[in-house]
Amino acid sequence: MKIKSIYYIILLLCFGKTIHAQNEKAKKVTHDFELELEGEYRYFYNDALFEDQKDHFPSLAIRPEYKADWNAGYESINFKGFFRVDVDDERTHWDIRELYYQKAKKNWELNLGLKKVYWGVAESNHLVDIINQTDAVETFDGEEKLGQPMAQFTWITEKFGTFDFFYLPYHRKRTFSGKKGRLRFPVVIDKDDLGYESGAKEWRQDVAFRWKHYFDIFDIGISHFYGTGREPLFVFDTTGNINAFYPVIHQTGLDLQITHNAFLWKLESIYRYADAQDFFAMVAGLEYTFSNIDGNGLDIGILGEYLYDERDELTLNALQNDIFFGSRIAFNDTQDTSILIGGIADLESSTTIFSLEASRRFGSSWTAAVEARIFNEIDDSELILSNFREDSFFRISISKYF
Numbered sequence: 001m002k003i004k005s006i007y008y009i010i011l012l013l014c015f016g017k018t019i020h021a022q023n024e025k026a027k028k029v030t031h032d033f034e035l036e037l038e039g040e041y042r043y044f045y046n047d048a049l050f051e052d053q054k055d056h057f058p059s060l061a062i063r064p065e066y067k068a069d070w071n072a073g074y075e076s077i078n079f080k081g082f083f084r085v086d087v088d089d090e091r092t093h094w095d096i097r098e099l100y101y102q103k104a105k106k107n108w109e110l111n112l113g114l115k116k117v118y119w120g121v122a123e124s125n126h127l128v129d130i131i132n133q134t135d136a137v138e139t140f141d142g143e144e145k146l147g148q149p150m151a152q153f154t155w156i157t158e159k160f161g162t163f164d165f166f167y168l169p170y171h172r173k174r175t176f177s178g179k180k181g182r183l184r185f186p187v188v189i190d191k192d193d194l195g196y197e198s199g200a201k202e203w204r205q206d207v208a209f210r211w212k213h214y215f216d217i218f219d220i221g222i223s224h225f226y227g228t229g230r231e232p233l234f235v236f237d238t239t240g241n242i243n244a245f246y247p248v249i250h251q252t253g254l255d256l257q258i259t260h261n262a263f264l265w266k267l268e269s270i271y272r273y274a275d276a277q278d279f280f281a282m283v284a285g286l287e288y289t290f291s292n293i294d295g296n297g298l299d300i301g302i303l304g305e306y307l308y309d310e311r312d313e314l315t316l317n318a319l320q321n322d323i324f325f326g327s328r329i330a331f332n333d334t335q336d337t338s339i340l341i342g343g344i345a346d347l348e349s350s351t352t353i354f355s356l357e358a359s360r361r362f363g364s365s366w367t368a369a370v371e372a373r374i375f376n377e378i379d380d381s382e383l384i385l386s387n388f389r390e391d392s393f394f395r396i397s398i399s400k401y402f
Contacts, residue, residue, distance in 0.1 A: 029070045036063040040397040044182050046390040054180045059086035076102045080116075080147075084138070090178030091137040097147045109154040114147035117166075119210065119223060120268055121257040122283045124305050124324035124344065127268045128223055128253035131208060133172040133230045140183060140373055141355075146172050161213025168206040171196075171228045171246065182391045187242055194232055195245045197275070204228050204248070217260055223253040233276055234384075247274040262289050266305070279310035285324065297332035303342065321347050326355075335361045349379035365402070371395040 042057040061084040069076035080097040100113025120126040132145035151167040173191040177184035198204040206227020213220060229249040234242055251272040258265040269282035285305025293300060309320040326342025339358040346352070354376065359369040371394070378389035 029068055032067045034065040035402040036399050038397050038399040042393055042395045044393045049390040050186055052179045057087045059084055074104045088178045088181035090175055095146055107156045111152040114149055116145050121255050121266045122268045123303055125283045125307055125319050127270045127281055128255050130225050136174050164210040166208040171202040183388050185387050197247045217258050219257045221255040225251045247276050249274045281309040283307045299330040301328035350377040351379045352376045367399045369397045
């Protein structure tokens with residue numbers, strides 16, 4: 001009897017220590033901090049189209065990141081910051097890309113704060129990606145986004161897919177290039193001069209929803225957004241002056257990707273309705289990858305997409321009836337060398353845009369990147385793009401990671 005009692009006492013003590021250790025582990029907070037310092041130089045080699053525009057744009061950028069997680073990783077605080085100093089005063093800006101609390105439990109996840117959310121599958125134009133505002137002064141292709149205040153609830157099911165619900169309490173305006181900057185209109189647009197259709201202005205309460213699932217080789221997403229649009233609506237008068245405002249919109253989107261052997265078939269389409277304008281737009285195409293060529297790890301992808309937008313010349317990104325062609329090259333080496341080359345050709349005019357993006361790591365904490373955009377034979381009928389016809393540029397950047 002005494003032996004059994006001793007055994008139970010020892011077992012209880014061991015079990016108690018295990019529970020205590022698990023509790024301590026759950027309470028333990030882990031911290032992770034990273035910092036990127038970037039030096040960038042952009043050179044526009046054609047004479048400026050408008051007065052006061054510069055040709056040379058050196059700049060410096062800082063991108064700090066911090067994450068603290070606890071409860072065995074089920075709860076965390078996430079932060080991504082951004083700051084740039086540039087010759088163009090409007091491109092000198094800072095932003096909190098992300099600062100949010102995340103809690104995950106079984107089949108649901110909650111995010112509260114500023115966050116970036118990406119939707120879409122296409123390469124040349126991300127039609128369905130509407131949650132975040134574009135950081136228009138940072139990149140020409142619209143890939144960079146501003147942090148969006150939100151409450152996001154995600155419900156994950158095995159049979160019926162994943163459901164995302166968004167509450168978006170605040171709208172952020174897009175910034176345009178300043179007086180010295182390139183890729184701008186004849187009249188410098190101050191974002192504070194852009195109004196809102198809604199009387200609540202930037203405080204209009206917006207909502208969004210997305211469902212995504214996969215069936216064998218099909219990955220599908222269906223989304224709907226109701227609120228103040230991220231893209232301003234431009235109206236040109238007979239003298240060339242620009243009036244722009246942010247309309248209240250309904251946007252329903254579909255993104256679909258089919259994976260079959262080395263093929264990726266892609267589709268994005270939207271229907272956007274507003275009192276001032278409604279339209280349909282789509283991008284459809286494919287990507288085929290030649291993998292591990294000659295057994296040295298080299299992958300070469302061939303891309304082709306068709307782009308259509310009912311707005312024609314009023315399309316803000318000028319992609320209304322165009323084809324995109326390109327190639328993605330991944331060397332899969334220790335330096336993570338990659339190249340993306342491509343071009344967009346308008347099917348109704350001579351307008352073509354060529355692009356090159358490449359990056360490579362060197363050393364243990366350095367990365368170099370180059371980018372080129374060439375605007376070729378831009379047709380005068382392109383109401384938006386014709387303002388950029390002399391703005392072909394070359395960009396090089398070097399980043400140090402800590």
